[in-house]
Amino acid sequence: MKKHQLLFVIACFAVFCISCMQVSTSRSQINFETLLVDNKQNPSTIESEQPTFSWVVNADGFNKSQSAYQILVASLEEKLNENDADIWNSNNVKSDQTAFVRYKGKPLKAMTAYFWKVKIWDESGNASTWSNTQTFQMGLMDKENWGDAKWITLNKDTRTSPHRYRNYQTGKMKKPTPVDGFAASYFRNEIAIDKTLKNAQAYICGLGYYEMYINGKKVGDHVLDPAPSNYDKQAYYVNYDITEQLQTGKNAFGIILGNGFYGQNISWSRDPESNKKGVSYGPPTVRCLVKLNYTDGSSEDFYTDENWKEATGPIVFNNIYGGDTYDASYELGNWTESGYDAAAWGNVKIATPKIAKVSAQQIPAIKKLKEFEPTNVFKAADGEWIVDFGQNIAGWVKINVQEKKNQLIEIITTEALLTNGKDIFQGSTGGGANGMAQIYKYICKGDAIESWEPKFSYHGFRYAKIKGITKKPDANMIKAVLVATDIQETGSFKSSSELLNKMHSISKWTIEDNVHGIPEDCPHREKCGWLGDAHAFCEYALYNYDMYDFYKKYMEDIRTQMRPTKGHNNPEIKFQVPTMVAPGKRTSTYAKIDWGVATMYLPWYNYWYYGDDAIVKEYYNEMKGLTDFYLNYKGENGIMQDGMGDWCPPRWDRRLNPSAMECDPIISANAYFYDVLGIMETFAKMNADAEYEAKMKAEKEALKTAFNKAFLVDIPNTKHKWYQSQTATVQALQFGIVPETEIENVVNGLEHDIVKVKGGHHSTGIHGNRYIYTVLSKYGKADLAYAILTTPEFPSQTYVMNSGFTTWPERQFEWEKMEGPTNSLNHPMHSGFAAYFFESLGGVKSSRNQTGYKVFTVNPEFPSAVTNTDISVPTSYGAVKNSWSLKDGLLTMNLVVPFNTKATLVLSQNEFQTIKINGLNFNVFKNSFEYEVEENTNIILGSGSYEITYTKD
Numbered sequence: 001m002k003k004h005q006l007l008f009v010i011a012c013f014a015v016f017c018i019s020c021m022q023v024s025t026s027r028s029q030i031n032f033e034t035l036l037v038d039n040k041q042n043p044s045t046i047e048s049e050q051p052t053f054s055w056v057v058n059a060d061g062f063n064k065s066q067s068a069y070q071i072l073v074a075s076l077e078e079k080l081n082e083n084d085a086d087i088w089n090s091n092n093v094k095s096d097q098t099a100f101v102r103y104k105g106k107p108l109k110a111m112t113a114y115f116w117k118v119k120i121w122d123e124s125g126n127a128s129t130w131s132n133t134q135t136f137q138m139g140l141m142d143k144e145n146w147g148d149a150k151w152i153t154l155n156k157d158t159r160t161s162p163h164r165y166r167n168y169q170t171g172k173m174k175k176p177t178p179v180d181g182f183a184a185s186y187f188r189n190e191i192a193i194d195k196t197l198k199n200a201q202a203y204i205c206g207l208g209y210y211e212m213y214i215n216g217k218k219v220g221d222h223v224l225d226p227a228p229s230n231y232d233k234q235a236y237y238v239n240y241d242i243t244e245q246l247q248t249g250k251n252a253f254g255i256i257l258g259n260g261f262y263g264q265n266i267s268w269s270r271d272p273e274s275n276k277k278g279v280s281y282g283p284p285t286v287r288c289l290v291k292l293n294y295t296d297g298s299s300e301d302f303y304t305d306e307n308w309k310e311a312t313g314p315i316v317f318n319n320i321y322g323g324d325t326y327d328a329s330y331e332l333g334n335w336t337e338s339g340y341d342a343a344a345w346g347n348v349k350i351a352t353p354k355i356a357k358v359s360a361q362q363i364p365a366i367k368k369l370k371e372f373e374p375t376n377v378f379k380a381a382d383g384e385w386i387v388d389f390g391q392n393i394a395g396w397v398k399i400n401v402q403e404k405k406n407q408l409i410e411i412i413t414t415e416a417l418l419t420n421g422k423d424i425f426q427g428s429t430g431g432g433a434n435g436m437a438q439i440y441k442y443i444c445k446g447d448a449i450e451s452w453e454p455k456f457s458y459h460g461f462r463y464a465k466i467k468g469i470t471k472k473p474d475a476n477m478i479k480a481v482l483v484a485t486d487i488q489e490t491g492s493f494k495s496s497s498e499l500l501n502k503m504h505s506i507s508k509w510t511i512e513d514n515v516h517g518i519p520e521d522c523p524h525r526e527k528c529g530w531l532g533d534a535h536a537f538c539e540y541a542l543y544n545y546d547m548y549d550f551y552k553k554y555m556e557d558i559r560t561q562m563r564p565t566k567g568h569n570n571p572e573i574k575f576q577v578p579t580m581v582a583p584g585k586r587t588s589t590y591a592k593i594d595w596g597v598a599t600m601y602l603p604w605y606n607y608w609y610y611g612d613d614a615i616v617k618e619y620y621n622e623m624k625g626l627t628d629f630y631l632n633y634k635g636e637n638g639i640m641q642d643g644m645g646d647w648c649p650p651r652w653d654r655r656l657n658p659s660a661m662e663c664d665p666i667i668s669a670n671a672y673f674y675d676v677l678g679i680m681e682t683f684a685k686m687n688a689d690a691e692y693e694a695k696m697k698a699e700k701e702a703l704k705t706a707f708n709k710a711f712l713v714d715i716p717n718t719k720h721k722w723y724q725s726q727t728a729t730v731q732a733l734q735f736g737i738v739p740e741t742e743i744e745n746v747v748n749g750l751e752h753d754i755v756k757v758k759g760g761h762h763s764t765g766i767h768g769n770r771y772i773y774t775v776l777s778k779y780g781k782a783d784l785a786y787a788i789l790t791t792p793e794f795p796s797q798t799y800v801m802n803s804g805f806t807t808w809p810e811r812q813f814e815w816e817k818m819e820g821p822t823n824s825l826n827h828p829m830h831s832g833f834a835a836y837f838f839e840s841l842g843g844v845k846s847s848r849n850q851t852g853y854k855v856f857t858v859n860p861e862f863p864s865a866v867t868n869t870d871i872s873v874p875t876s877y878g879a880v881k882n883s884w885s886l887k888d889g890l891l892t893m894n895l896v897v898p899f900n901t902k903a904t905l906v907l908s909q910n911e912f913q914t915i916k917i918n919g920l921n922f923n924v925f926k927n928s929f930e931y932e933v934e935e936n937t938n939i940i941l942g943s944g945s946y947e948i949t950y951t952k953d
């Protein structure tokens with residue numbers, strides 16, 4: 001075939017392909033994939049007076065978007081049409097908004113179910129069909145709707161078991177003291193139902209952890225309910241549909257109530273011997289309301305009041321840190337079933353807890369998520385059995401045993417073994433800090449096989465040492481149970497590097513082990529919501545999980561944790577400032593800048609990743625006040641004189657080796673604060689606060705000048721510059737503090753310190769480690785980022801993995817030189833760096849101006865050792881997917897851009913010249929589909945699935 005004939009065939013084929021695409025586009029179908037109210041599918045307990053509606057759409061073709069929508073809301077499904085919708089008909093709204101559309105209909109009524117659906121019009125004005133009918137139900141909404149339901153608590157502690165006590169001993173105590181804490185409470189009552197039920201809803205709030213039973217069976221699959229909070233200011237109730245569990249005739253209700261964090265009056269208490277409140281809020285108490293609706297249109301309420309009966313039972317000790325003790329000889333029989341003889345039970349006490357607000361729990365519940373069988377069982381030096389479950393988790397053990405009556409079985413849970421492997425090592429779980437070793441105790445009743453698992457505590461552990469059994473434990477006898485908030489994993493990452501894949505797995509495990517209603521620092525020693533830890537791993541969590549409600553809830557914890565605090569330069573002014581820990585009474589000092597900025601970062605990240613501005617507007621005044629508080633620390637040199645420091649760099653110990661913190665806390669704190677000033681400038685604009693917006697802009701510019709004057713220095717005997725530490729240098733590059741003319745010098749200065757001074761290693765703690773790999777990749781040092789991640793020599797993430805850890809330890813120590821690995825071995829603040837897998841290797845990042853991935857960049861920056869990466873990023877519009885591979889210099893990328901979004905493909909001039917999209921030269925593709933190009937080489941891609949190839953620089 002001659003050349004001109006070949007070109008003609010190629011041109012015809014291109015036209016044919018384009019025609020096929022255009023036909024596909026013109027005939028595209030719009031399908032609703034997911035429909036949400038307040039970011040939940042068919043929710044049962046909405047309390048917002050103006051809930052939001054969102055929909056995820058699939059549409060064939062390219063450049064598909066929404067031009068209008070219409071929402072209908074009705075009180076009955078048969079009214080859900082354009083003529084009869086009696087609650088809200090939005091009519092045709094010209095808008096491309098598909099996420100967080102705020103309700104604007106009639107006032108919504110408490111405990112009422114509503115029906116809704118939506119249809120949309122695409123960019124060409126073509127209408128979809130109506131979506132499937134969805135529902136949402138309102139919660140109690142107001143405290144008056146609790147009706148006559150009362151708070152009940154245990155009237156009399158009748159525990160007589162000799163096992164009710166535990167030893168309490170902190171590192172400062174010369175000898176242990178016996179403590180028993182508040183007793184676990186058992187409550188019961190019965191109700192007779194003589195009509196046909198249409199629907200029954202239970203609303204229950206436990207101040208302390210609870211479990212509810214109806215007719216002998218547990219209600220729901222939640223455990224450790226509800227989420228912890230600052231209970232005196234904000235508590236949470238949970239709603240259950242119990243229609244199927246009730247029957248005509250008598251029905252028995254039972255509630256078991258444990259201490260949780262509410263009644264935790266032992267650990268962190270100044271006077272545990274007195275058994276006073278300490279850091280608790282008082283004895284646990286519970287309130288329950290049951291709404292019964294009958295088919296004849298009538299209704300009835302059943303609730304906790306003075307008619308309920310109380311007792312203590314087999315849970316003779318429970319503490320969130322120490323564990324549960326279960327004495328089976330005190331079991332109560334079938335006490336949750338009707339007809340039970342409760343003559344020996346006492347009458348409950350009506351309580352009046354101090355509590356400002358009770359709201360519906362919107363975050364996912366804590367659940368039993370996975371079971372682990374032993375991977376190894378061996379004898380310790382003392383002859384007792386040790387079980388290795390192979391993975392460091394948060395949760396508890398469950399056992400099946402057959403031993404003699406009154407036999408005590410004691411299970412000590414730990415994260416580690418001694419370095420010689422001959423026994424468990426308890427140092428990392430911190431009994432000396434909170435005074436309580438992690439121990440579960442079960443006292444047998446001795447009548448065949450007995451099965452048991454705890455109810456009111458969870459531990460962080462990999463190993464279990466078992467005492468009191470007569471045969472070798474196996475999978476039939478003992479299992480470990482992962483127990484955590486059931487956050488849904490919605491993102492994914494995989495690459496050609498098994499080392500990076502393993503780091504990703506460890507990073508996820510470390511987060512999943514540390515979400516129990518709050519973002520914790522560790523699941524054993526402290527279980528505290530340290531603010532610095534929370535913002536350190538927030539972005540990585542958002543790439544992987546649905547955290548929308550989780551961070552909104554935690555912001556309420558931070559707000560209710562705020563205390564009046566005097567200004568630094570102006571002590572006559574009092575600001576509302578959170579403590580270092582939220583929530584709870586176990587606090588610290590006021591939150592230093594680098595910890596307190598979580599108050600601004602968490603709303604920013606939630607807004608940036610989801611696109612919902614509600615969290616920004618809800619907490620704007622608190623964020624504004626806290627920003628002013630930190631500005632009150634400004635010194636004469638323009639630098640805020642406050643900071644906690646770059647926590648846990650290599651070899652650092654605040655008592656034994658404080659000088660190992662290379663970065664001055666003042667420098668890292670001011671770098672964060674510079675970034676936050678820019679965020680607050682954005683927030684002020686969003687809240688139409690022009691005066692404060694101008695103030696933030698001025699403060700940011702002033703701090704940039706002061707920061708560079710104070711901290712940017714020459715590196716002796718080189719042409720390089722830096723900010724006196726790896727961490728500060730990384731922060732300055734990440735946050736845009738470095739003057740444009742100095743960027744090359746500073747990047748070279750960072751490389752110089754890593755390679756020449758530190759021998760190819762990082763020296764960063766949590767502040768610097770979050771960004772160092774991303775920053776190096778951005779500035780053309782992707783191979784160096786990979787090298788310091790994967791070097792097997794200390795310090796590095798690979799060194800930690802090679803040391804056998806399955807979660808990230810709190811400290812960066814040389815473990816083989818220690819008797820046992822002290823400090824926590826499960827700290828999610830060290831997972832933050834793994835956002836690099838998504839934002840650099842996967843190359844996907846949401847626009848800061850059109851947030852929530854309405855517009856996002858695609859720009860993979862990767863080392864030569866990585867030849868392919870596959871990521872999926874959850875967004876409010878559907879999943880952004882990017883899978884690329886590199887072979888012989890040619891990068892092939894498969895990119896999915898969701899409906900109603902746009903991707904900015906970032907390219908160099910050479911990459912732009914060689915690009916092909918779906919097999920077509922870009923100019924052919926561009927002319928047919930009206931694609932945009934910005935900054936000469938960046939290509940704007942609308943929705944669709946693309947195969948993109950170009951020669952990689």
